[in-house]
Amino acid sequence: MDTVHSSRVSRKTLLTLYFTKEKLFLAFLMNRCTKGAVRLVFDHLEKRLGTYKFLSLFEYTLTDRGSEFGDPDALETGINGFQRCSLYYCDPMRSGQKGGVENVHTMLRMVLPKGTSFEFLTQWDVNRIVDHINSTPRESLNGKTPYELALESFGEDTLKALQLRRIAPDEVNLTPKLIRYNR
Numbered sequence: 001m002d003t004v005h006s007s008r009v010s011r012k013t014l015l016t017l018y019f020t021k022e023k024l025f026l027a028f029l030m031n032r033c034t035k036g037a038v039r040l041v042f043d044h045l046e047k048r049l050g051t052y053k054f055l056s057l058f059e060y061t062l063t064d065r066g067s068e069f070g071d072p073d074a075l076e077t078g079i080n081g082f083q084r085c086s087l088y089y090c091d092p093m094r095s096g097q098k099g100g101v102e103n104v105h106t107m108l109r110m111v112l113p114k115g116t117s118f119e120f121l122t123q124w125d126v127n128r129i130v131d132h133i134n135s136t137p138r139e140s141l142n143g144k145t146p147y148e149l150a151l152e153s154f155g156e157d158t159l160k161a162l163q164l165r166r167i168a169p170d171e172v173n174l175t176p177k178l179i180r181y182n183r
Contacts, residue, residue: 001015001016001017001018001061001062001063001069001098001101002015002016002018002063002064002066002098002101002102002105003015003016003030003033003066003068004016004027004105004108004109004112005033006116006117006118006119006121007115007116007117007118009117009119010117010118010119011031011032011033012029012030012031012032012118012119012121013029013030013032013033013037013068013118014027014028014029014030014108014118014126015027015028015030015037015038015041015068016028016101016104016105016108017058017061018098018100018101018104019057019146019150020100021149021153022141022146022149022150022153022154023100023104023138023140023141023146023149024134024146024147024149024150024164025104025107025108025130025133025134025146026130026162026164027108027126027129027130028041028044028123028126029118029121029122029123029126033066033068034068035067035068035069035070035071035074037068038068038069038075039071039074039075042058042075042084042085043079045058045162046078046079046084047079048161048162049158049161049162051078051079051080051082051084053158053161054078054084054085055084055085057154057158058084058085059085059086060085060086060088061075061085061086061087061088062088062089062090062097062098063087063088063089063090063098064089064090064098065089065090065092069087069089072087075087104133107133107136107174108129108133110174110175111129111132111174111175111176111178111179112129112176112179113176116176121179125179125180127163127164127165128178128179129178129179130164131147131164131165131166131167132167132172132173132174132178133146133174134146134147134150134164135147135166135167135168135169135172136172136174137169145166147159147164147166148166150164
């Protein structure tokens with residue numbers, strides 16, 4: 001789990017989650033980069049997935065020591081008061097321990113270059129970017145896409161709950177033109 005920040009003119013931030021086996025990428029637009037905003041995303045995901053499925057997907061969550069992740073009890077405690085995950089922190093100055101999330105951020109930055117304001121970005125736009133990233137075949141997955149592996153691992157109902165869609169290979173676009181306000 002990590003965050004990607006907008007330009008300085010916007011407080012909006014993306015909370016990103018990455019599944020190392022499937023190389024599946026998720027991103028959620030937050031109005032601010034705060035502990036409360038991260039908690040709201042977790043609560044939203046738990047409601048969409050159900051507590052059991054949330055626990056099975058996010059049982060162990062690795063992140064850095066950013067202040068937005070500084071209240072582990074709030075993130076680990078679910079909407080019903082039960083533990084929904086266990087949060088673990090990387091060693092200081094060791095972002096490489098986050099299992100590849102930095103690599104997928106490079107793909108994200110192909111669409112949203114550094115310095116891009118997220119002010120007019122919507123969750124619909126973010127979902128569109130995520131779908132294109134997850135529909136890009138990877139050599140490390142023997143030419144399969146993260147979406148295909150996630151479909152095998154998690155099932156169609158889970159991918160629908162996460163609002164993930166497959167993009168045809170010839171329609172994948174990882175340029176700023178993917179998002180309407182960047183054109």
